[in-house]
Amino acid sequence: MSVQIAPFSSAIATYLADKSYSSVFVITDTNTKKYCYPLVRDLLPKHVHFTIKSGEENKTLATCELIWEAMTNANLDRHALVINLGGGVVGDMGGFCAATYKRGIDFIQVPTTLLAQVDASVGGKLGIDFHGFKNHIGVFTLPQSVLIDADFLKTLPERELRSGFAEVVKHCLIQDANKWSEIKVKDLADQNLADLIAHSVEIKKKVVAADPTEKGLRKILNFGHTLGHAIETFFLDQGKNRLLHGEAIAAGMVAESYIAFAKNMISEKTLSDIEEFIFSVYGNVSISEADFDSIIKLTLQDKKNKGTEVRASVLNGLGSCAYDVVITKADMKKALKYYS
Ligand code: NAD
Ligand code: ZN
Structure with missing residues (x-):
C-alpha cells in the first residue's frame, strides 16, 4: 500500500501520471465539500463530484445506495477511479462502495481529519454501521494509494x-x-x-x-x-x-x-x-x-x-x-x- 505524505497538488499529479482512468468520481461530505473540495477541484482531471451528509449516523447502507446509484448514473466502468475526500466516514464508506461496485474499482483515500490521516485511511478496513453495530458490514480492501496532506487539517474543529x-x-x-x-x-x-x-x-x-x-x-x-x-x-x-x-x-x-x-x-x-x-x-x-x-x-x-x-x-x-x-x-x- 502506497502512502504519500506530501502536498496534495504534487501527490495527485504523481499518482495520475502513469494512469489512464476512464473517469474520476470524487466523494465528499457536506463539510469537506465546503472546506476541502475547493482546494483540490482544479488539481483534478474532469470528474463527477458526489456529496453525502456528514456524520457517523449516515455511515449506513442507505447512503451506500445513494453512492452506488450516483456511480451508476455517472456510467462508471471498471476502469474508473474513486477519490474519497474526507474523514473516516467518507473513507470507510466511499472505499466500501468502490470495493464492491462492479466487484471492485480503484479508489484512493485523501483523508482530511487527523483520525483518518493517522488511522482510518491506512490499512484497508472499509465498511458501514448496521442496526446499531459499528463497522458491522465491510471488507478488507487496500486503496491504490493514500495521499496525506496536513494542510487539510487547518479547517478541522x-x-x-x-x-x-x-x-x-x-x-x-x-x-x-x-x-x-x-x-x-x-x-x-x-x-x-x-x-x-x-x-x-x-x-x-x-x-x-x-x-x-x-x-x-x-x-x-x-x-x-x-x-x-x-x-x-x-x-x-x-x-x-x-x-x-x-x-x-x-x-x-x-x-x-x-x-x-x-x-x-x-x-x-x-x-x-x-x-x-x-x-x-x-x-x-x-x-x-x-x-x-x-x-x-x-x-x-x-x-x-x-x-x-x-x-x-x-x-x-x-x-x-x-x-x-x-x-x-x-x-x-x-x-x-x-x-x-
Ligand atoms: P468523520 O469522517 O465524521 O469526520 C469528523 C467531522 O469532521 C465530520 O463532521 C466531517 O464532515 C468533518 N471534517 C472532515 N474533514 C474536515 C476538514 N478538513 N475541515 C473541516 N471539517 C472536516 O470522522 P473521523 O473522526 O474522521 O472518522 C471516524 C470514522 O472512522 C468512524 O466511522 C470510524 O469507525 C472510522 N475508523 C475507521 C478505521 C479504519 O481502519 N478503517 C479506523 C479508525 C476509525
Ligand atoms: Zn480507533
Missing part, C-alpha cells in the same frame, strides 16, 4: 483534532515508548503534528503489512477499543452528549491500562502517567456504577472476541502490547470505577 490525537497516543503506547515520553510532556497545541502523522502512519503500515486481515498482531491496534467502543456505543444509545470516537478511546485506554496494571503487565507509575496525560487532554467522562453492566454487555459485541469470552489488547510494558488477553467482567468492573 479543535475537538475533532483532539479526537484524532487519541490514535496517535495509542500508537506511541503500543509501539514506541520513546515517542510516548516525548508527547506526554506537551499539550496538544505544542505537539509536532507533521512528525506525529508520519510516525503513526509508519507504525500502522508496519503492523498492517505483518497481518493485513487481523489474524494476530494487527489486533494490538485495538488497544483502548474494547471498553472504548462500548463506552462510545453506550453514550450514543443513551442519547447522552455523544463522545467522539477518540474521546471514547482515550477513556478506554485508561481503563484498559488499569486492567494491564491489575495483571502486572505495566507498573503503577506507567498507569498513573497514562491516566494523568489522558485526563489532562480529554478530561474525565462520568459513568454511573448502575451502567457498568450495560457497558460490559456491549463489549460482547467486539469483533476480537471468540464465543462469549471478551478478548482485549492490553499493554505489556510501555511500547508493547499483548493481544487476545481474556478479560473478565470483574476486570472490567474494576477498571470502569475510574469513571464513577
Whole structure:
C-alpha cells in the first residue's frame, strides 16, 4: 500500500501520471465539500463530484445506495477511479462502495481529519454501521494509494483534532515508548503534528503489512477499543452528549491500562502517567456504577472476541502490547470505577 505524505497538488499529479482512468468520481461530505473540495477541484482531471451528509449516523447502507446509484448514473466502468475526500466516514464508506461496485474499482483515500490521516485511511478496513453495530458490514480492501496532506487539517474543529490525537497516543503506547515520553510532556497545541502523522502512519503500515486481515498482531491496534467502543456505543444509545470516537478511546485506554496494571503487565507509575496525560487532554467522562453492566454487555459485541469470552489488547510494558488477553467482567468492573 502506497502512502504519500506530501502536498496534495504534487501527490495527485504523481499518482495520475502513469494512469489512464476512464473517469474520476470524487466523494465528499457536506463539510469537506465546503472546506476541502475547493482546494483540490482544479488539481483534478474532469470528474463527477458526489456529496453525502456528514456524520457517523449516515455511515449506513442507505447512503451506500445513494453512492452506488450516483456511480451508476455517472456510467462508471471498471476502469474508473474513486477519490474519497474526507474523514473516516467518507473513507470507510466511499472505499466500501468502490470495493464492491462492479466487484471492485480503484479508489484512493485523501483523508482530511487527523483520525483518518493517522488511522482510518491506512490499512484497508472499509465498511458501514448496521442496526446499531459499528463497522458491522465491510471488507478488507487496500486503496491504490493514500495521499496525506496536513494542510487539510487547518479547517478541522479543535475537538475533532483532539479526537484524532487519541490514535496517535495509542500508537506511541503500543509501539514506541520513546515517542510516548516525548508527547506526554506537551499539550496538544505544542505537539509536532507533521512528525506525529508520519510516525503513526509508519507504525500502522508496519503492523498492517505483518497481518493485513487481523489474524494476530494487527489486533494490538485495538488497544483502548474494547471498553472504548462500548463506552462510545453506550453514550450514543443513551442519547447522552455523544463522545467522539477518540474521546471514547482515550477513556478506554485508561481503563484498559488499569486492567494491564491489575495483571502486572505495566507498573503503577506507567498507569498513573497514562491516566494523568489522558485526563489532562480529554478530561474525565462520568459513568454511573448502575451502567457498568450495560457497558460490559456491549463489549460482547467486539469483533476480537471468540464465543462469549471478551478478548482485549492490553499493554505489556510501555511500547508493547499483548493481544487476545481474556478479560473478565470483574476486570472490567474494576477498571470502569475510574469513571464513577
Ligand atoms: P468523520 O469522517 O465524521 O469526520 C469528523 C467531522 O469532521 C465530520 O463532521 C466531517 O464532515 C468533518 N471534517 C472532515 N474533514 C474536515 C476538514 N478538513 N475541515 C473541516 N471539517 C472536516 O470522522 P473521523 O473522526 O474522521 O472518522 C471516524 C470514522 O472512522 C468512524 O466511522 C470510524 O469507525 C472510522 N475508523 C475507521 C478505521 C479504519 O481502519 N478503517 C479506523 C479508525 C476509525
Ligand atoms: Zn480507533
